[in-house]
Amino acid sequence: MKFVLPLMASLTAFAACNTAGPHFRGLPATRITVEGSTFDVRVRGELAEAIRINAEYAPRFGPIQRRAGIAMAQVSGCTVKEVRGDQAQATGILDCD
Numbered sequence: 001m002k003f004v005l006p007l008m009a010s011l012t013a014f015a016a017c018n019t020a021g022p023h024f025r026g027l028p029a030t031r032i033t034v035e036g037s038t039f040d041v042r043v044r045g046e047l048a049e050a051i052r053i054n055a056e057y058a059p060r061f062g063p064i065q066r067r068a069g070i071a072m073a074q075v076s077g078c079t080v081k082e083v084r085g086d087q088a089q090a091t092g093i094l095d096c097d
Contacts, residue, residue, distance in 0.1 A: 018040045018051045018053045019051075020040075020042055020049060020051070021049055021089070021091075023044060023047065023049070024042040024044055024047075024049045027042040027043070027044060028042070029041060029042050029051075030042075030075045031053075032071045032074060032075060034067040034068075034070045034071045034074075035067050035070075036054075036056075037052055037054060037056065037059075037064060037067045037068075037071075038052065038053050038054040039051060039052055039053065039067075039068060039071045040053055041071050041072055041075040041076075043072070043075060043076045043094070046093065046094045046095075046096065047091060047092065047093065047094065048072035048075065048076050048078075048080070048091070048092040048094055049089065049090070049091050049092075050068040050071050050072050050083075050089070050090045050091075050092065051088065051089050051090075052064060052068070052087065052088055052089070052090075056087075059087040060087070061085075061086055061087050064087050064090070065083045065085075065090060066083075068083055068085070068090040068092065069083045069090075069092060072090075072092040072094070076094055076096065077096070078094040078095055078096035079094070079095040079096075080092045080093070080094060080095075081093045081094065081095050
């Protein structure tokens with residue numbers, strides 16, 4: 001029994017790895033890879049969400065932020081004005097004329 005609880009906790013953590021944020025729930029994700037970073041991207045209105053789903057050693061937000069912005073632009077077809085977030089989940093503000 002003492003092995004079951006850690007296993008269940010680990011499985012729960014993996015299940016939540018690419019779960020959309022509240023604003024993006026229910027939207028289909030488009031999986032895209034940019035320079036070795038793989039993201040699930042969802043778009044709603046003037047916002048996009050990029051969740052990095054691959055493992056990377058010691059990722060810094062600077063390079064991930066740029067790659068997430070590229071992924072959001074490719075999926076949405078819009079210009080990305082700003083990307084906020086962290087190494088795992090980023091939100092982009094879109095400019096869709």
